[in-house]
Amino acid sequence: MTDTATDRTSARFPIRRALLSVSDKTGLADLGRALASQGVELLSTGGTAKALRDAGLTVRDVADVTGFPEMMDGRVKTLHPAVHGGLLALRDNADHVAAMEAHGIVGIDLLVVNLYPFEETVARGADYDTCVENIDIGGPAMIRGAAKNHGFVTTVVDVEDYSVLLDELAKGGTTLAFRQRMAQIAYGRTAAYDAAVSTWMAGAIGEPVPRRRVFAGALSQSLRYGENPHQSAAFYVDGSVRPGVATAQQHQGKALSYNNINDTDAAFELISEFADGPPACAIIKHANPCGVATGATLAEAYQRAFDCDRTSAFGGIVALNRPLDAETAELISAIFTEVVVAPGADAGAVSIFAKKKNLRLLTTSGLADPWAGGMTLKQVAGGMLVQDRDNGHVARADLRVMTKRQPTEAELDDLLFAWTVAKHVKSNAIVYANSRATVGIGAGQMSRVDSTRIAARKAEDMAEALGLTTPLTRGSVAASDAFFPFPDGLLTLAEAGATAVIQPGGSVKDDAVIAAADEAGLAMVFTGMRHFRH
Structure with a gap:
């Protein structure tokens, strides 16, 4: 490595100008104040600019930079050479610098963007036209441009990274390593966003087998290991609101393992089949039920399920179709159980389980709809198998x-x-x-x-x-x-x-x-x- 390369890798680049355009205004005012206190010029658009001004900050409108007003209901505001040139210009390239000077383009050192809430719009069941209007265009374009130019530009797309950005700036600027990490996160965000749009549109137009299928998830939990200790693993969530292990609240116990999550999901999907019947219990081991039963009470259902295979139930996962009560909690506590998942738990049950430090209690907002649509996928060499989830139902x-x-x-x-x-x-x-x-x-x-x-x-x-x-x-x-x-x-x-x-x-x-x-x-x-x- 040359001395020049070493200097560039280790050098910190100061932030002189930042463009902020966010849908989620969480932490925006504090970020704006912190940047302004370091002499950073703030550029912004629409509602973001208003929020910053309401916080007492001086903001320059992007329209002043481009010479064009926002138009077409905000569809066109940042799609302009003055913006993208400021993000994409290589600051150590003489031709780029000359082009910036010739066309009055100022460099943008920091881009803070989070995208239109497309996933949330779909999740709440909005109609087709509303979903289309919530497809962000300018945001992904700026993110991709700034991330490509990470040699000089810092890109931040998640509110959770505001604090680490400010920690970097407190040291005199951002390093290349930091900008690379932020660029990778940025590309992951735009990829996930496009995946969400593509998946939604395939369903909206009735395309069961799209030419390209894209899957994306947000990191929920880094796991100690996978199925075995030599395998690395993590848990990603897709943002869906269907009740289950991804959206459950954990009340106690150490973090769930890869196998815990897999088995708890299997248990919860099974017990959700019994939403409308009497109290029911399923005990799962290695993703297979070792006992399932109904009863007049939840305690009776658990006991009957346990009596199907008491040996296999040891160290298993228990799923219930009713909120956990104290009587049932006492029975479950009699043997080692890894996880209990239920649509709620009363105070007595929580108190009983609190004495079992190795037992995890998860509660959900309800049971999952066993007949709902969805997909399952399995990776194979060179590709991936994708199918509808098995929501088939047989009535009498x-x-x-x-x-x-x-x-x-x-x-x-x-x-x-x-x-x-x-x-x-x-x-x-x-x-x-x-x-x-x-x-x-x-x-x-x-x-x-x-x-x-x-x-x-x-x-x-x-x-x-x-x-x-x-x-x-x-x-x-x-x-x-x-x-x-x-x-x-x-x-x-x-x-x-x-x-x-x-x-x-x-x-x-x-x-x-x-x-x-x-x-x-x-x-x-x-x-x-x-x-x-x-």
Whole structure:
């Protein structure tokens, strides 16, 4: 590295002139005063200029710099060579400096811009034309220009960076390293902004598979590590207001880990399926439910879910469809639990959990709409798989009875319950349920028959632990997330004691499977919908 390069890298550039144009006025007056106190000339536009003047500051209108007034309802105000030349000129390039002098362009050393609130406008359900009017044009153009010229210009796009900017200026100016970091943040902001516009417009015009799909998020939390300690990780949020782990309030306990967030999301999405029913509880381990149940009370629902698989529940995630109460909190506190998430908690429950320093309590504004739209994505080598989230729903009227024996009303209730749980179990998924409580769950096996056997074996082990002589699967119903390719899986369910089965149907062997069900005396219904979960 040459001496000149070393000097340029370590030198601090003073700020002589700043252009401020912000939608979010938070901290603006204090920033303006701090800049003015250091002799910085303030340029501004519209409402930002007014806010600065109201704070007693001297501000020069951008219109005075450009020689053109704001026009077209503010759509055109900073799109002018006098502005972009001031941002883009290389101060050590003789030709650039000569062009500035020839055209009366003054250098702008600092750009502070935050953009029109497009994401917020979409989130509140504004109409198409209102959303379009909240697409910022001049702001992103200035940000990109200033960020490109970070060798000389400092770009600030987030209110949270005002304080670090002022810390830099207190030392005599900004360093190249600081300007580079601010430029990277700036480009991330404009990229996220364009991603939000593109995604909204694809939905607004009914384009399900746009030619280019862009995803963006804002850093919410740096994580200690990912799934394993050798993996770095972070949690980004997309700004949506749908209740869930991203918008939950954490009341106590250390920061959530990567696996905590993943499992809590799985638990909350499952329990949200039971928003309209009686009190319900789901216990999750490694993104799979190990027990789900309803009850007359929340405490009863938790106990019934816990009794499905007490071993796996240790160190699990508990999700509730009602605000947590003290009685339920006492039960949960009896074993080690990583996270409890619920749409609220009373003071007694919070007090009980306060004694468990390693337990995290999260409360949400409500339950999520399980039928809402959205996307899921998975990175693969060289690309990304994107799909609609699985918001498929099967009602009682959608079921087709395929066997000679009709299911009873009680069986139908349990079949729909088991089917809902199976939607949230990794495929191949088998769920045994009785009286709206799971009694055996088989998840993630390469063979569907293995899933049926594992679920039945876990039910046998739990019955033994509870001191019962009859397997929990006797008299239960069973759900399969996909069709049975052969009768063997179905017959395994019958051998375990299931009396009714729910499955999608659609196998070339459906007739053989139906015949086997009839011979075993089972009732079987088809949903016509599959719920693979990988």
